[in-house]
Amino acid sequence: MTAAADVPAIVFVHGTRFSAGQWSSQLAALREEFPVAAVDLPGHGSRSDQPWSLKAATEVIGAAVESLGRGPALVVGHSLGGYASLEFARYRPEQLRGLVLAGASASTRGGWALPYRCVAGLVPRVPAQRLTRWNDRFLRRLYPPEVVEATIRSGYAFHTLPAAWGEVLGRFDASAMRHVAAPVLILNGEKDPVFRAGERDFARAHPNARIELIPRARHLANFDAPEAFTDAVRRFARQLPDRS
Template identity: 80%
Template sequence: MTEADAASASYAPNPSYATTAPPIVFVHGTRLNAGQWSPQLAALRDDFAVAAVDLPGHGARSEQPWSLAAATEVIASEVDALDRGPALVVGHSLGGYAALEFARSHPDRLRGLVLAGASASTCGAWATPYRWAAGLVPRLPADRLARWNDRMLRRMYPPEVVADTIRSGYAFHTLPDAWGEVIGRFDASAMRHVAAPVLILNGEKDTVFRSGEAEFARAHPEARIELIPGARHLANFDEPDAFTYAVSRFADRLPDAPAAVT
């Protein structure tokens, strides 16, 4: 297996399903990896061509330096690898902001966008939680943070939901650089660069990261908000079936991709 293979998980759809179904690329959140999306990949792979990527500095790409530009190229490469035209990109937290940057830099590769836990401004006073996290993490030993995360995930979620995430490890070393670049860069105005329909999909109890959802939705003519009842920031872990169904329903309603010019 090559490094590129290890850095993503992808599945071709069942050939009996419509060829108009959009491919779906999942982009993980802060410190996590492509394993975050194992419940969604398993549930969707019979209906869609699906993939989950490791961002630079995370998972199988843990040795690669972080940058938003590199993150967008990782997403673009996975869209191209699925070879089914523009994709629905689903980004959680850090991955949501990377997906917004991808939407700006690669509009031709985007068929739809799901922002999960990524509809809060990272500018001005709203960036305080991000600055706090980016400043605290380097002061704590990575092995201690990893043990704490393992215990937390095992206590809160069933093994089939979190096993792949735990197995692939955490990217605490990348967090300061990643959030250092995101802070001050994104607010609702970023939605004006998204040339595709948008679903803002948040956990009902994710009060910090959904704080700007109304402003984000108002800034885009084809954006809507959907909340997952009882879910927190890791909504796809808290309520994997509800999260998957919301993504699937949004994918089914996307307009067909424009025909390729020959």
């Protein structure tokens, strides 16, 4: 277990169309033990007017790590945020103490990417207000207010989705794990067959990676099972090697 004086800072990176509000349950549960922060990626949340790029995303994550003042951090990325975190791990290894990939262990290359290219192309054709109503209803129907209201209040970055996934698609597969110097937890919902499709390949490509599944959870595992998701992150953070 990591000594209390050397607990890692934790930076959370949200998924497609969401914002830092996605992590409200995790921040509340972990902040007494760890320095924590959640970012808004470019084009999302408070940065909705900023253009998307993976390079800019790594800069946002890096700034959050620096702001916590604890040296290298544990970065937890979900879906789009997981792939952005892989990019961060490659280009900012000195800032990374550990990596949690949640719903981001599928190759974005080859035939798998085709349906997502189609979705990215269709989203701009649907009025944003209609997409917002659909998302609000979806989240409120499935989850309690304390889990999703921060996400709903922050709004959705539909306008950024084509650019974000346009850059991610075709870019990542298990070979990306070779550029990650820190320990990795691949944390997936048990019932997320698409985004956990390559989890074994991703784990095999790294010398210090393990897979953990959250029972009965789907792609939005931190919404489906917030306590189990938080507990997995907590255990992984406590087990990270001391910085020395």
